[in-house]
Amino acid sequence: REESCSKIEDAIQNIDFKGNFADCNMYGNGHINDTFVVRYTQEDGSILRYILQRINHEVFKDPVGLMENVAGVTEFLRNKILENNGNADGETINLIKTKDGKNFYQDSIESYWRGYRFIEDAACYDKVEKPDDFYQSALAFGHFQNQLSDYPAETLHETIKDFHNTPDRFMRFKKALEEDILGRAKNIQEEIRFVLDREQDTHILMDLYKKGEMPLRVTHNDTKLNNIMIDNKTGKAICVIDLDTVMSGFAVNDFGDSIRFGASTGAEDEKDLSKVNFDLGLYELYTKGFLEGCNGSLTDVELDMLPVGAKIMTLECGIRFLTDYLQGDTYFKIHREGHNLDRCRTQFKLVSDMEKQWDAMYEIVNKYR
Ligand code: ATP
Ligand code: MG
Ligand code: MG
Missing domain, CATH: 3.30.200.20 (Phosphorylase Kinase; domain 1)
Incomplete structure (x- = not known):
């Protein structure tokens, strides 16, 4: 270094x-x-x-x-x-x-x-200390979306190819499954089935885009709490930083990724899945802040697709962990045996939770849109 x-x-x-x-x-x-x-x-x-x-x-x-x-x-x-x-x-x-x-x-x-x-006179926080921090990040990322709503997103370079191309992530998973280079597939049939059963889901956003119904936006792609600056005096978000992964994409994916890691009650690699739940209250808080920040700049289709964004980003992340597990843990650093499998399981647990609370997730969007 x-x-x-x-x-x-x-x-x-x-x-x-x-x-x-x-x-x-x-x-x-x-x-x-x-x-x-x-x-x-x-x-x-x-x-x-x-x-x-x-x-x-x-x-x-x-x-x-x-x-x-x-x-x-x-x-x-x-x-x-x-x-x-x-x-x-x-x-x-x-x-x-x-x-x-x-x-x-x-x-x-x-x-x-x-x-x-x-x-x-501002700071970045690594951990959500109180719910208001999460709300502040929602406001900031929503505001970012609003300010950039008339930016020509198609002029941005695709600096990481196919980053949130979920159908492509699914294809790569299928390929890793067919190859099964370490013979791991036989022990993880449940996880494999979980992905295969949701193939249709992986296409939803891309299909809308192809039909011209989902706009390309400037997306941040690293929407975590410590990428916003919070005012030391007021505790309010000042602005978004860390624009390295800015690319064109779907606004609902930025939203979805924030929900994926911010509205979970457990760590991404928690082994005890009873500790990993999708927290509808945190989802509501983020949705409220994000939509306030967006201030009307999202289309009806985008608003309708916010819950889908949350689910798909979580599913996609789980698919990536599972793919890496099948391929011998070459992409994500692992610190223990089966680490990527544990990570994939937390993501799929969250997806299942979301599916169970699907109607409530829509109602919350409708409450604040
Ligand atoms: P990450 O691990 O989040 O990808 P990174 O290596 O890309 O981080 P940044 O997030 O750009 O780096 O910056 C690292 C830290 O430096 C931030 O968390 C923040 O504390 C501080 N920082 C960055 N830009 C500014 C700025 N313009 N003013 C004040 N502090 C800043
Ligand atoms: Mg950063
Ligand atoms: Mg960064």
Whole structure:
């Protein structure tokens, strides 16, 4: 890690941070990129902070496309805020260009660096401490959707191919099942049946899209709590950060993924399934916040499909864990025998719970739409 950051001084030199460089330190709890805070002294003696990040391009194979996405979306958001209230501070993540006007700096060892304005007096939380945190994230991601509702989503690069192409995930599962390279299939017939019985479900959203009934939106694709900044004083969400996985997709999938991990009472890899339940109260809280944030920007079809988004994102995630288990645990890191199988089981437990509460899930959407 240190070696890969040996070009940090070059990056600092090249990005257009204002003032006199004071110092630079590692920062935050991100798991993907290397994040630093850099401090600059201003003429009046005050200190201005910036975020400097080295993009993890082991994970992101197309850093140039990724940065075009980030630049496009952040500029659009800033303009939108300027239009609406003439003040761009703090309410969106602001990219700092390089001194020669580029969106990122590429050093001589092929690392990619970018700068952001530091959002002050705010914090990111790793864990939901109280229900209001979850509600705040719903508001923020809904608002993000609303602000970007007129963004030309089709111009975004597909930086991770077929990320939420659920029919494709299903096909890949079937292929792994046919190959069954480790002979594991015979012991997991119940899980396999669970997926096969739901083949129809995996197509619902894609079919609507093909019929022109499901719009392509700007989606965030990493809608967890610690990707929003919360105001230290008011406890309210300020804005969404971490736009690495921004791509075109379905709004209901962003919603669905938040529900998948946020409305479960248990950990993703909990072995005791009696502890893993779909919490309808948390689902309601998120739905309320998300729809308030969206403020009317979703179509009727999208609103109708919110419960489907929740179910499909959960099913898709379970399918991915099961596929990886069949293929010998090559994609998701495992920390114990059968870890991916345990993970798949929690997801399928949640899917079953949702199916049992299907009508209630619709009623909740109808209450807030
Ligand atoms: P993840 O593990 O969520 O994918 P990551 O490695 O992609 O994380 P980020 O989420 O972009 O990294 O940033 C890491 C942390 O740095 C954030 O959790 C937040 O605490 C802080 N951070 C990022 N951008 C800003 C900003 N503009 N202002 C203030 N803090 C920021
Ligand atoms: Mg993050
Ligand atoms: Mg990230």
